[in-house]
Amino acid sequence: MDKHFEISLQNRKLLYSVLKDTPKDVLCSIPSGFKNNIWWNIGHTVTVQQGLLYGLSGLPYTMNMEVANKFKKGTVPEEVPTDEEIEAMKGLLFSTVEKAQTDYKAGKFKEYSPYETSAKVTLNTIEEAIIFNGFHEGIHLGTVLALLKAVHHPKAV
Structure with a gap:
């Protein structure tokens, strides 16, 4: 599972860079055709990781x-x-992944409540949740990049 945590940290580094280098007004802008902003997408990735791993593990x-x-x-x-x-x-982007990896290695995720995601993927184990979380974060990184492009920010790829 180490590779999944490594990938998650890389995704978080990209989100951190956006958070660090983007003015607050751009972080909070909701362009036409979108229902949320960069700030929300970044916070959402952190929150959903917590729910998928910790919340569903009790x-x-x-x-x-x-x-x-x-x-x-x-x-x-x-x-x-x-x-x-x-x-x-900015701190939560990294601390939540690092803590999850430490807790996983320590065997703290002993139980898991099955959960069907919005993508119609049923998660039955903590390992499935960790893997799915990478998929979820990738979706929101893509949304962040689309939002940057929509607001004509130079960081847009």
């Missing part, structure tokens, strides 16, 4: 639930983040 999230509730499935961007919230998210 374990507490390793991030603040008030923050997680802003980005969970079915939410939309509601407010402009503070500079402190942006800085905190």
Whole structure:
């Protein structure tokens, strides 16, 4: 499973770069044809990883639930983040993956509640959740890149 965590960290590095190098007004902009923004997509990747791994294993999230509730499935961007919230998210991008890898290696994910994702994939084990999480994060990285392009940001690929 180490490779899956490695891939997740690489994805998070790309998201971190966007978060670090993109002005707040661009992070929060919702271009025509989109229902969310860059900021929401980044927070959503962190939150969903917590839900898929910790929540469905009956374990507490390793991030603040008030923050997680802003980005969970079915939410939309509601407010402009503070500079402190942006800085905190930069840290969460890495700490949540590193903690999950440590907890996985320590055998902390003992139970798993089966879950059918929006993509109609049923997850039955923590390993399946870790693998699916990479797929999910890839979708949202693609959305972030599309949003950058839609707002004509120079970081767009």
